[in-house]
Structures are given as C-alpha cells and as structure tokens.
Amino acid sequence: MSTTPRDALRSWFLGPRAENAELLERLVTEALRDHVFWRRNYHPEDGFNIRELDKRTEGYEEAVATLTQELMGLLAELKSDVPFFSGRYKGHMAYQQTIASQVGYFAAMLYNPNNVSIEAAPVTTRLELEVARQLSRMVGYDPAASWGHLTSGGTVANFEALWMARNVLYLPVAVVGAAEELGVTLEVDRPGPGGRARLADLGLYDLLNVTSGAGLDLWQAVWQAAPARDVSEALSRHTLGTAGYQDYGRRLSAQFGDPLDDSVVLVAATAHYSWEKIVRALGIGSNQLVFVPVDPYYRLDPDALWEQLVALHRRRAPVLACVSVCGTTEESAVDRLDLVLAVRARAERELGITFQVHSDACYGGYAASVTWRKDGTRRTAAEIRATTGETWPSDDWVQSILALGGADSVTIDPHKMGYIPYPAGAILLKDRRARELVATDPPYLAPAGGTAGAGDEYLGRFIFEGSKPGAAAAAVWLSHKVLPLDERGYGYLIERTVIGARRLFRAMEGADFSPFRVVLLPEPDINIVCYVVHHPSLTSLEEINRFNERIYQAMSLGRPGDAPEYIITRTRFEAPMYDGAVDPLLEALGMTPAVWRTAGTGGLVVLRSTVMDPFLCDPPPAPDHIAGFISALRRVCDTALATRGRRRDDP
C-alpha cells in the first residue's frame, strides 16, 4: 500500500461533525443530475407532459408548497432522531453509513430497480450477485460452487437458511420415494461406520443422517436417471414442502413405521431472539429449539454440544441444523466454529450421524475481512496483531473465522458491520445446488431469451422475498468498491472499532468508580463492551437490576427531551440461556446462580456499549470519548443512587 488506510478512513463517512459535507453533496448532486439527463436523453423527440406553464398554475404551486412544508415538518421531526453518528453514541449496533453506500443507494433508487428479476433490474441484479460472490469469497467459500443473495435483513436471511436446511434434511427421503416410483436404484455414502449402502435399504433415521453433500448428489443422480418432467413430479410428491407437515408426518410413520422424535434445531444459547420466531413460523415449533450452553466467554460450548448430540442420538432425534453464532448481538462473541465442525466430524465418525451447520454471522461476518491481505491471501493472527498493537485477534479467533468456509450456510448483514443503509441482509450457501430445492416459477417473470429457471438472472425464483430494492445492491456494491473486504477497507475499519472497544474496556477496568464497582464481562471478541454497575448498598439482585436500569434510562433517549451526555443500551441475561456462562458475573456481584434463576427477578440487567465508531481510538486532538464516557457514567451512577425510588416511574 502506497498510502495508509488511516487517511482513507477520513473520507469514508460524512463524519461526526459532517466534515465531509461537501463531498457527499457533490456526489449526491452528481448522481441526481446524471439521472435527470438520462431521462432527457431517452427519446428526446417525445414531447412534454409537464410544461413550464403548468408550473405557474395555482394547483401546481399549492402542491409544491405542501410538499416543501411537509418536508420541513419531517426534517424538524427528524431532529429528535438518535445521533448514531456521534462518538457519544455507544448503544446499539448502529452508526453512520459509508458515503459510498449512501450515494450508491440514492443513485440507484432514482431508477427504482426491482431485483426480483433481471427484467426489472438488469444492472442491480448483476451487482447483487457480484456482491454475494464477494461475501462468499470473504467467508472462504468457493465462489463457483456457492451462491448467495441479499435479503431485507438478518431475520429473513436466517429464515431462508433454515428453510433451505429443512429441504436438504428431508431430501434423501424425497429421493428414496421418487426413485422407487421411477424404478431407479441409487447408492449413498453414509457418514462414519455406516459406509456405502443402497438408498432403498435405509431406515428413516439413516436417511435423515445423510450428509448434505451426499444428499444433493443423490438428488442430482435421480435427475440424470429419468426424464426431467417425471423426476420433477415424483420428487414433488415426496417433498415436505408439497405434503405439509401434517400429511408428511403421517406418511413417514406409515412408510417407515418409525416413531422418530421431532427433528431439532440446536442453537447457541446466545443466538438472536429471531430464531424463536423462525422455528415457530416454519412449523418446527419452539420446543424443538434446543439451546446449547455457552462458556463464560459467551461462545457455544463444544463439549456441551457433543453431549447433547449423544443424548439426541440415543433417543433417535434427527438434528435439522446447528446454528453457531459469529458475533452475538449482545456480546459480539464469536463461537469456536472450528470446534463445532470438529464435533460434527466426530459425530459422523463415531455415531454415524450428521447435521448441517449454519453460521449466523449477521453481526460479525464482516470481521472476516480482517483476515484478508489485499493480494487475496490470508493474514495470520500474529500479523494482524502486529497492526492492531493489541492481543487481538487470538489464534483461536482466526481459526473460528477460517472455519466459516466449512459451514453449510452463512448469513451476514451488510446493514450492520457493513455500514450500509437498511435493508441489506445476505445469505450464502456453500453448495449452490441447495437453492433449487426452494425454487418457484412465477409465470410472468421468466427473462426474455431464456426459459424459466435458466439461472442467476432470475433471482425471484430462488429466494423467499419477491420485489426488493436494487438500490440496496448498488449501495453494498459501491461500498465494497471503496472499502475492499480486506486489510485496506473493511478489515481496517473493523480493526479500528475493535481497538476502540478494547481501549474502552481497559479504561473502564482501570477507572476509579468508587464507591461504585463496574463488573465487566470478558474482553469482547469484536466490539461490544458489557458491564454491570454495583454499589455496596445494593444487596439483592432486584436492587442491582433496578439500579442498572436507572443508569440505562439516564443514558438513553427514552423520553422526548432527554439529552444524555452519552448513550448506551442494556439487555437481560435470562435463564436457561445464560446458565453457567453468567456465573462468574454473578459471583463478582456477590449473587448466586440460584437467586438469578428464581422466577420474577427478570434475569440480570447488563449494560452494553457497542463500538462501531472507528474514531474512538483516535489520539488527541480528536475528542476523547473514552474519558468523557467514563466520567459521565460516574456522574450518572451518583444520580441513579441518589434518586433511588424517587421518580414516579422508577422501575
């Protein structure tokens, strides 16, 4: 690099004081005018629908007056919005967006492309697929074998991942039924001791324990063995999506006479609350959502996972998928995905069972950019540490990131650590064939010059959503061009936030809060600092919770007119999800797990400071928002203690 990303970073955002206002205005104006003259260059021989004289009518002027007035009203209201852009905001995972993404979004929005199909978005559909390939490469997938696309966000991305996983799980069951109808004989490699077997000889439990790759191979084999139309119909007849759960369940028990337990979804106990919505909506049921305990670093515990697998195998409950998290929403913890994959390999080897692994990297996925050099090779942990000047990242952390390439699917939200405007989630599939299992053909969207389902140009066929903004794809694409997914771009940006978070962590650790005591969670895997404030006069968990809730309220914008010096947020660690993990924290607060588990306490209130601000670690003369935050927190602690029970709405 001839230049340092330190200087480039100064151009990436509008800036906490809108320092780059001229730049943003120049580009926005450029994009707008460019669009204007595009319209004027399209069949300039056509006449005009809006004439200059029309603009002098009373109706026109009144309408423009209304528009201007109402916009002024909206702008006035927006002044009560949250100052995400400021170093004083240390709350949710929100910050300002890259200028590239803002301008890219705006420029494309003027064209109004709809990425449901290339016919409605010839440019931005291509950009979306390019962006998905970039993300696939970043997580370590083979871009030729994988596939991905953008979604409206992480919930839909994770929903789609589990929907795909369910189709992959039941695929061997569908194939065995179709193959029988078609008179096709197939063989399959079973994991571990099972070895190669005739598909028709397998029981239901064995069919649900075929690896995803072997299942997709079977599926391809049956397509090659008979005419496409027959295969399509036969597969459809034996597919869960066609039959529905109620009928499928009855059929399978009749066909296999096998009273299997319901298939379960294993999720890290720290997984996002949306997983519960997802399993409920999919008809899987939240009872089948099995939490895997996390360790005191809030990472999925691989030993606990193994024990659960053994127990599930004992009662012959198939595992639909295991969801590991890369960057938990509350702590930014990065699961040891390498160890999760090792557990799967062991389960295949020793138990002859398998399952799909999904990485929910909605928050943390972009951190993988830290591991890439600009020449497309990987940096070692030691090399990265040399540039961060921190003990971060550990060798294990880098191993966890490298393991992303071994997951069957990964979800990543550009609208989180990609610093892109909402809505931009992404789902990536390691094996692109899986997308065919959810394909639907809208009759009016097949592209000209190709048959329906021809391929990539026709996104709507393979995704859950329909109409969606091409502008989001343009935003991600332009941002990736300006901030490459390696040490020069996103890698540098995210490194800075991690350094900022760690400096904040250490400053809080070293600060004198007496008589208060700030009990910190372990140093974060990425950039969220969590803590609980204690005071000797607080003798019960309820009191500690109420006190921290008051701190949160004093440092948030809950009521109109609130003007906190700094803004944070909070969460609650509840049983059973945080069983075990929370013990060191409780101990430091002088509490016991038993008290915490008691119903009615509302778990443990934990304060959170997300550091998405890459400038937090800037040296003077930049503002010192670490020292500023600590002294503000100290003052708030005093007030929160003094006003205890005084406010009418004291919780």
Place this chain on the structure above:
Amino acid sequence: MSTTPRDALRSWFLGPRAENAELLERLVTEALRDHVFWRRNYHPEDGFNIRELDKRTEGYEEAVATLTQELMGLLAELKSDVPFFSGRYKGHMAYQQTIASQVGYFAAMLYNPNNVSIEAAPVTTRLELEVARQLSRMVGYDPAASWGHLTSGGTVANFEALWMARNVLYLPVAVVGAAEELGVTLEVDRPGPGGRARLADLGLYDLLNVTSGAGLDLWQAVWQAAPARDVSEALSRHTLGTAGYQDYGRRLSAQFGDPLDDSVVLVAATAHYSWEKIVRALGIGSNQLVFVPVDPYYRLDPDALWEQLVALHRRRAPVLACVSVCGTTEESAVDRLDLVLAVRARAERELGITFQVHSDACYGGYAASVTWRKDGTRRTAAEIRATTGETWPSDDWVQSILALGGADSVTIDPHKMGYIPYPAGAILLKDRRARELVATDPPYLAPAGGTAGAGDEYLGRFIFEGSKPGAAAAAVWLSHKVLPLDERGYGYLIERTVIGARRLFRAMEGADFSPFRVVLLPEPDINIVCYVVHHPSLTSLEEINRFNERIYQAMSLGRPGDAPEYIITRTRFEAPMYDGAVDPLLEALGMTPAVWRTAGTGGLVVLRSTVMDPFLCDPPPAPDHIAGFISALRRVCDTALATRGRRRDDP
C-alpha cells in the same frame, strides 16, 4: 377543492423528461444540508475527527478519487436500466416514484433509523404506525381496533398474514387446553346452528370453526381468569408455535381422537405465485393450497367457492383462510370480496363452519383511495364515474372495495400503486389483538421507561422481520401528506391510470392490425391491459405462443443493446389455475381448452401492458403514447412473423 388535482399531479413526479429536476434537487439538497447542520449542532464543543489537513493527505485524496471514479462507473452502468419513467414503458407494475417519497426516503436514510424499535427510531416508528392507521382507514377498518405495520414487501406481508391466521385458527384449541389446566370454564358462541356451548364440550372440528372474533374473545377471557404468568405458560404449552406441527398433530389426534383432514388455504386461482412459497415455508404444504376457480373476468368465482366449502365440510377439512385478491398481478382483476364475505356468512349460517378471509390487495389496495372524498366520506360509484367520464368504476367494483373493511387482514404494497421506493409492503389486521399471538420479546429491545410488550412503540415484538429501514416509513408518510388517500391525491392519480388503461384498451380494440388480430382480455378492473396477437398462418397453440413470445422479446430489454420503441411484458396462463376463465380467450384464438390443457404447450402466452403512467391519457400537445404504441406493436408483428424461426435463439 379550490384547485384541480390535474395541476398538482404535474408536481408529484420528477417527470418523464425530468421536468421537475430543479424541484427535486432543491429538496434533496435541503434535506442533506439540514442533516449536516443537525450533526454540527450536536455537542458543538466536541472536537473533530476529520480535520481539514487530513483532506490534503494522499490517502484521503486517493480514496475520494476511488469513490468518485466508482460512482461514475455505477452511473454509467445504470444507464442500461429500465426507463420505467417513460410513457414508452408499459411492462411491469413499475413507474417513477413520487418526489415526496424519494425525498422522504433520502432525508430519513441519512439518519439511518431502524424501525425495529422506538429506541432505534423514535421518529420513524411513529410515522410507520401513523401510515398504517391511514391505510387501515382507507380500507375501512376502525383505526382504534385495527393494527398494521410496514414490511419489506408483499411476500413477507402475506406470509405474516397467513402466519397470524394460523395462530388465530388454532387459538381455541390452545385455549381449551390452557383452560383445562387452569381449571377455568369458558363458553363460546359457535357460528350458525351450533349456538352457545361450553368450550370443553367441543370437538376438534368445532374448535377450528370458531370465528376469529370469538376465538380472540376466548383468549382474552382466559387471561382474565387466572394469573398472567400461569396463563402465558399454559397457553404456550398448547400452542402450535411451541409444539411444532409434528408433535401438535400427534397430540391432537390423541386428545380428540379425530382424524381431521389437513387444514387448507383457499386462494383465488389468480393469486400471486408467492402463496405457494408461503405455504411451503410455513409447513402447511402446497397440496393444501386449494385454488378457487376464477370467472372470465379473472375474479374469484363465489359459486365455486361455495361448492368447495361444501365439499371440504363433507370431508371435515378445516379452512385456515380464504385468500381473495384485490388487483391480480397479471390482470389487475378485483375479486368480488363482498360476495366472498357473503359466502362466508352463508357457510356460518347453513353449515356452521367459518374461516378467515384475507385480501391480498398488494397491487390494488391503493385503488380504495378512489372511493374517498376529502371530507372523509365515501363517494358513490356514479359520482366517481362522473369524474372519470368512463363506465368505470361499476357499482359492483365499489362494493368489492367497500368489502375490504370486512376482511380479517389486508396486505397493501406502498411500493406498487403507492409509487413509493422499494421496500414498502404493509399488513393490516382488522383485530389488533391478533398481533399478540406472534409476539416475541428480544431482551435488549424493550424501550426505556416501559416494560417489554407495553405497546406500539416496540414494533419488533409483533412482526416477523427485525431491523428495517425507518426511511421507508418516512417515504410513505411524506407521500401520503402530499397525495392524500382520497380523490385529491392517490384517488386522482389512480383514476388517471385507469382512464389511460381503458383508452389504450379501446384504441387497441378499434385499431386495424390486419392481417393480425389482437385478442383482448376483458376491460381491466384497474389498469393492466392483456392481449394475445393472432395471425391466420398460426395454426397451433405452440405457434401462437412462439409468435407472441417473439413480440415480447422485440418489445423488451432482454439483451444488452436492445432498444425497443415500447416495452411490454408477458405471462403464461396455465392449467389448472386458469381453467374455465381462459375459455373465451382460447375460443377467440380458434383453440380449445383441451389443447391448452395438453402437457408441454406451456400454457398460453399472454402479453401485458401495465399502465401506471398517469399522463397516458393527456391530450395534445402531450405525446400520444397510445397511438405510438399501437403502430409500434403493428410493426413488431410484421417483423415477428417475417423472422419466424430465423433467429438462432428463437424460442
């Protein structure tokens, strides 16, 4: 009205020739600068992270050069995008967006609000709920009893509607289980001859035929009869969402010993393809998606619906919901929802069964604005006809629109006939209590000063998606301010498109295409004109299809460099969905339904021209894109016939 909307309309869009470029640029610049100075006014005593000297560094300059260069590249690429803004575009349901929505989106996007919660979007969350109330009022709901919100689009909105409906369907089953556990005795009014009964005495089929209102009353009653925590847990134990389909099915057959058929979803045969995705994903299964035949106007046939209900009742198959369409994607047909509701009333009265009615008004919902006067009262059909000068709307059409208020849920996409940028769908629930059935509590998102689930300020609790753009809400809100949902705003806008579509229809009907013949579908219910072109030399359905496919290709942007004079699109009418409805069309083409139903013909290719352009019906000196289109189509017909079979990729 002191002024005519005719003049106001000229200010609503940037314009086919960007006639309002100055207006848009002024407002965009205003919004941008307003945001800039908001940032500068927030703690102006804080120092700077980006200093003027930083902007003189090589790294900064290089990064700005990259950004500018790549933006120029993006702008160059976007010039291959689709000219939706032009009167020459008559393809999909896409046009330019209102200036209000573009500026509203951009203004709010700079703030990056996330409407998952009021904490992350104090302003735009409120705007979203206001917009939902406006839409609720437009469809005839009581704004105080109903509830709604925005989604990423129609698929997610419809998905959520069916997810809600499933929860409502099984609610009495959950309540009966919970009530037994809690020792609570409840009574319920059954529809029709059933009369009032003790809940515990009802069989499974009866429980699944409690009206949605009565079911929600039961649910409220059980909450009042026991401590909240106990009720919550008891209900949860008996809920499909918790148990999942596999377990729930087994339990119900054990508990009731009732081998019920799977519950079905009745949809108009013209319903959007996404319904298949939705029932597959929800685990309902596409086999349970039962198509209700449509009449030759492509509207759901109420007699056929009745017959299906009788047959389903005979085999005791519960009906999860009936999906009626207001503005089909392919024909803009408006189902006679009033007759659908009458069929339900008859089923309750005569058969003692009931079902929820959902109106998929994603495309046509905004047309309800036509029925509203500015004083908040309704216009009669005759009054509207007096302003349109057309035979549209019929009295029946207005009855269908008035009936929207009787549907249990309605979905409407602002990003379709609301002329708002993607992503903006909406779901409206007639009974706001239903939202509680899908509530989930994220631990970190409860608002300050309130408990989780307190209410509206906390959208994430009641919706499927999580993070989502507050900018979309601002866009819809500002657009509704400038174009009210009545005769002055959207009503006028949509009227103009209907008039344009009908003039196009009549012009095509009257034009001399000989030796070709343009076979038109019936005059559209809103604004999509569909047709098939015939020529005496075309003797088979395959030939007709290939010929029309060639016309479509010559009038679309399928290949880079394509520059058609006018742009249209096409669809395929396939069996069994279009059984019966398509017969008059086939007859006019000299074909028989039997031929059409034959496998392998690929249905019937139908050309489509959506008229979202409100200027199409403008008198001279405005461009005459009706005459222009007809002569372009005539020329294309000649070429398509002459080049038959010549092009290598001729389909």
